[in-house]
Amino acid sequence: MSQKQVRTRYAPSPTGSMHIGNLRSALYEYLVAKSQGGVFVLRIEDTDQKRQVEGALQKIYDTLKLAGIQHDEGPDVGGNYGPYVQSERKHLYLAYAKQLVESKHAYYCFCDKERLDSLRQSQEHEGAKYDRHCLGLSEREIKENLDSGMPYVIRQKMPTEGSVTYHDAVFGEITVPSSELEDQILVKSDGFPTYNFANVVDDHLMEITHVVRGSEYVSSTPKYILLYEAFGWDVPVFIHLPLITKEGGRKMSKREGDASFVDLIDMGYLPEAIVNYVALLGWSPRDNQEIFSLKELEEVFDIKGISKSPSTFDFEKLNWMNREYIRKMDLDAFHAKAIEEYKKASLTETTADLHKVSQLLRERIEFFTQIPENVDFLVKMPDNYDLNMYNHKKMKTSTENSVEFLEASYQSLAQLMDWNFQSIEKALMDTVETLGVKNGQILWPVRTAISGKQMTPGGAFEIADILGKEETLSRLQISMDRLKTFNENQ
RNA sequence: GGCCCAUUGGUCAAGCGGUUAAGACAUCGCCCUCUCACGGCGGUAACAGGGGUUCGAAUCCCCUAUGGGUCACCA
Numbered sequence: 001m002s003q004k005q006v007r008t009r010y011a012p013s014p015t016g017s018m019h020i021g022n023l024r025s026a027l028y029e030y031l032v033a034k035s036q037g038g039v040f041v042l043r044i045e046d047t048d049q050k051r052q053v054e055g056a057l058q059k060i061y062d063t064l065k066l067a068g069i070q071h072d073e074g075p076d077v078g079g080n081y082g083p084y085v086q087s088e089r090k091h092l093y094l095a096y097a098k099q100l101v102e103s104k105h106a107y108y109c110f111c112d113k114e115r116l117d118s119l120r121q122s123q124e125h126e127g128a129k130y131d132r133h134c135l136g137l138s139e140r141e142i143k144e145n146l147d148s149g150m151p152y153v154i155r156q157k158m159p160t161e162g163s164v165t166y167h168d169a170v171f172g173e174i175t176v177p178s179s180e181l182e183d184q185i186l187v188k189s190d191g192f193p194t195y196n197f198a199n200v201v202d203d204h205l206m207e208i209t210h211v212v213r214g215s216e217y218v219s220s221t222p223k224y225i226l227l228y229e230a231f232g233w234d235v236p237v238f239i240h241l242p243l244i245t246k247e248g249g250r251k252m253s254k255r256e257g258d259a260s261f262v263d264l265i266d267m268g269y270l271p272e273a274i275v276n277y278v279a280l281l282g283w284s285p286r287d288n289q290e291i292f293s294l295k296e297l298e299e300v301f302d303i304k305g306i307s308k309s310p311s312t313f314d315f316e317k318l319n320w321m322n323r324e325y326i327r328k329m330d331l332d333a334f335h336a337k338a339i340e341e342y343k344k345a346s347l348t349e350t351t352a353d354l355h356k357v358s359q360l361l362r363e364r365i366e367f368f369t370q371i372p373e374n375v376d377f378l379v380k381m382p383d384n385y386d387l388n389m390y391n392h393k394k395m396k397t398s399t400e401n402s403v404e405f406l407e408a409s410y411q412s413l414a415q416l417m418d419w420n421f422q423s424i425e426k427a428l429m430d431t432v433e434t435l436g437v438k439n440g441q442i443l444w445p446v447r448t449a450i451s452g453k454q455m456t457p458g459g460a461f462e463i464a465d466i467l468g469k470e471e472t473l474s475r476l477q478i479s480m481d482r483l484k485t486f487n488e489n490q
Numbered sequence: 491g492g493c494c495c496a497u498u499g500g501u502c503a504a505g506c507g508g509u510u511a512a513g514a515c516a517u518c519g520c521c522c523u524c525u526c527a528c529g530g531c532g533g534u535a536a537c538a539g540g541g542g543u544u545c546g547a548a549u550c551c552c553c554u555a556u557g558g559g560u561c562a563c564c565a
Contacts, residue, residue, distance in 0.1 A: 097563085113563080119563095128492095153563055171495070180493050180561080188563040195565045219560045242496080243558070251558075277502095280514095284503060289514045307503080310558060314501045317515045327528085363520050364527045374526095395524070428524095437550050443516055443524030454524045 006038025010064075010071070011199065013316045017260040018063045020313060021214060021252050024278045026123070028241060029212045029277075030069045031301040040138035043202060044085045047192045063261050066125030066271045068161040068294050073343045081206040084200050093193035096201050097154045097186045105230035106186055109134040110145050129182040130155070131318045140374050140432045154187040156197075156223065158233070164222035169239040170306045171215070176222045185213055186222055196220065200227045208236055209315045215240040215310075216251075224351040239303060242282045252313065269318065272326040277318045281488035323366045331355075334362045339373035345379060352378050377451045378466065380476050382405045383451035387486050395440035402445040403483050408435055409446050419469040423463045449479035 010026040014017070018026075033040040042064070046052060061076060073079025083089055100106035111119075111133055119131060135157065137145075147153065158181040165175040186197040193201070203211060218240050228235045243251050252258040259267075266272050272293070275290055279297055280290065283305045292300070326334065335358040343355055357375060365371060390402040397405070412427040432442050447460040456463060464472045 011565090015565075060517095105542050109563095115561085151563095174494070176494065177492095182561075185563050190563075192563090194563070199565090201504065213557090215495075216559055217565095227526065240495095245558080247501090282502095286503080286504095290502095290514060309496050311503085312501060314515070317502065320515055323527095360527095389525095390517065392525095418533065436526095440524050445524090447524055451525090453525085459526090461524090 001006055004207075004209060006033050007041065007206065007208050008033040008038060009041040009043050009070075009203070009206065009208050010061055010213055011043045011045050011202075013048065013051070013195075014060065015048075015053050016056055016185070017262055019239060019252055019258055019260045020264075020278060023063065023067060023261045023274075024281065025213060025241060025243060026069050026227055027067070027279060028063065028239070028301075029210075030071075030334070030342040032210050032212055032239065032303060034298040035301040039072045040069075041079065041081070041206060042071035042076075042084065043206070044075055045195060045198065046085060046087045047188075047195060047198050049087075049190070049192065051148065053341070067261065067269065067275050069275075069431050076390075086193075086202065086318065087390050089198075089202065090192060092205075093198060093201055096190065097193070097197065100186070100227075100230055101154060103230060105226075106154050106156050107183075108137070108146070108152050109183075110137075110150050111183075112151070117466055132183060135183070137350050146459050151189040153183070153185045153189050155183040156186050156227065158226065159225070164225055166221060166225045166235070166238065168218065168221070169210075169237050169303050170242075170308055171218060171240055174218055174221065176219060177342055180219075181223055181226075183294070195228070198221060200224055200231075203236060204228070204233045205229070210237045210239055212239040212241065216244055222282070241259070241306065242308055244278075245310050245312050249310060264318075266367040269322050270325045273318065273322040277321050281313065282307055284339050289392065291328075306474060319366050319486075326365060326368075329362065329364060330359060330441055331362065333356055337368055338371055341368055345372035347375050352468075356466050357457075360462060364457050374457050377456065378463075381450070381478070382452035385448075386484060389448050389454060390445055390483065392440075392444055395444040396438060397441055397444050398486055399483055401441070402449075403441050403480060403487065405431075405435070405445050406449055406476055406480050406483070407439070409442055410473065412479070413464070413469070413476070414473060416469065419465070421461055421465045424464045428460065431487070450466050450470045450475040452479075 008029040010029045012022060012026075030040045032038070044057065044060075055062075064071065071077065073081060073084065075082075075084040097106060101108065109130075111130075115133075116130070119130060135154075140216075141487070159178040161177050161178060162177060163177045164181070165173060167176055167426075184196060185194050187193050202208075221238055225235060227265075246252050246258055261274065264269060275294060276292055276297075279292060279301075283301070285292075285300050285305060286302070286306070289300075327339075337359050337477065338361065340352070342348070342357070347354070347357070352375075357378070361371060363375060387399055390397055390399045392398075408431050409428060412431045413424065416423050418425055428446065429443055432439055435442070445458045447456065447463060450467060450476075452461055467475070
């Protein structure tokens with residue numbers, strides 16, 4: 001390879017939100033460039049005027065930004081190879097197409113939609129190709145048609161014999177018989193280039209060195225190769241990525257409503273976790289590291305680690321990764337994000353020391369959206385929680401002996417002047433010792449009595465600390481009263 | 491249907507002719523433990539099938555099967 005600077009590009013069409021496959025393409029384009037000190041450019045392919053979607057461009061910017069995948073050149077940041085929006089480059093393509101007509105690599109075609117449709121219908125299977133009807137037109141016929149303003153397209157003339165072979169950085173040698181190649185349209189009748197053509201022209205003009213894209217393009221790549229050869233241009237390195245499928249093996253698609261990046265964000269996944277997870281879908285590092293920051297990925301990414309076979313998007317693993325990221329968050333950052341959820345649960349600074357709550361939660365939640373259900377009991381103890389929770393075989397507690405244990409705990413807690421984790425712990429552990437019972441016999445009932453829940457983030461010490469003395473004692477009293485009433489009625 | 495590609499445990503995957511076939515997620519069990527979570531230890535579980543080549547094949551070749559991709563004036 002030459003020492004030319006590596007340049008990659010992400011070239012989405014603004015037709016909707018970015019699904020996971022798109023995101024992964026963008027990520028790998030970015031990583032291929034950055035891992036080699038290269039440049040990553042964003043180019044918008046809006047040559048299909050009919051499919052433009054309002055706001056789609058903004059979504060692309062937003063997604064890239066959220067994911068931390070920043071482009072060095074693009075419509076919004078400029079660069080020396082602009083414009084970066086294909087509709088603004090429209091005038092360029094026709095000249096290149098005509099150049100191909102001159103060199104006999106392409107030709108004018110005047111067939112209308114009706115003829116093409118009936119042609120397709122008369123052929124049995126899909127895959128039937130254009131019959132080259134217009135290839136036989138004479139110079140004069142072409143000129144007449146053109147002069148009369150008849151709509152036309154320009155088609156690429158494929159070789160009739162042999163095959164086309166190219167080398168793919170991940171799939172290796174790919175050979176396709178020429179007979180499989182259709183005389184594809186380069187310039188449409190509305191004057192816009194097709195994706196395939198604009199792509200080649202722009203990649204060349206923008207000096208793209210590595211074309212990274214989904215493997216759905218492997219079989220059309222020979223057509224690209226032919227184009228590069230017809231122009232006499234250097235062929236870039238092709239890196240086709242294995243597809244990401246959903247459970248069951250189907251390709252992810254927007255049409256089927258599969259999760260887009262922003263959907264996942266809305267579900268509560270952290271952008272970093274998604275990026276990390278997606279990086280590992282179809283690529284693996286030399287060692288067994290799994291948690292990577294974008295920066296780390298930029299350093300260790302290697303094309304050799306890209307696999308050929310499609311991979312299934314697995315939410316279970318993403319969940320795990322999300323939790324890993326949450327646990328690694330700086331406590332202040334966690335807290336800042338958690339506050340929104342506390343609000344949803346009506347949990348305020350007056351009911352509890354929210355920093356302490358955050359500390360407990362950071363170790364336990366998988367999603368921020370799980371916070372409300374985890375803190376509801378702090379706001380208000382469940383009214384009629386099941387007293388059966390006191391009957392715990394392993395803890396050796398029952399609705400009967402719990403009354404006694406709770407009373408002893410109440411007494412020792414009530415005497416506390418300083419109310420904090422340490423003092424609470426000492427008071428309760430002293431109670432354990434005084435009564436000569438197991439830790440669990442005191443701590444299980446206390447935790448139950450002040451939370452009313454089977455499971456809580458944190459144990460008796462933490463919860464009592466967060467609740468404060470007054471509330472803790474009040475809850476203990478309520479629970480003891482309920483227990484007594486219950487026992488008497490047995 | 492033609493063409494192209496793929497196929498290691500449920501999932502992500504390492505492996506590039508000689509390994510007890512890694513590791514992670516999930517799952518199960520045990521330990522730790524006042525619940526949950528964390529952590530620790532351990533278990534179940536894979537080379538799609540058949541032929542070759544080779545002293546030796548998950549690794550190379552062929553066939554079959556399965557899965558996927560692609561066959562637009564869409565990208």
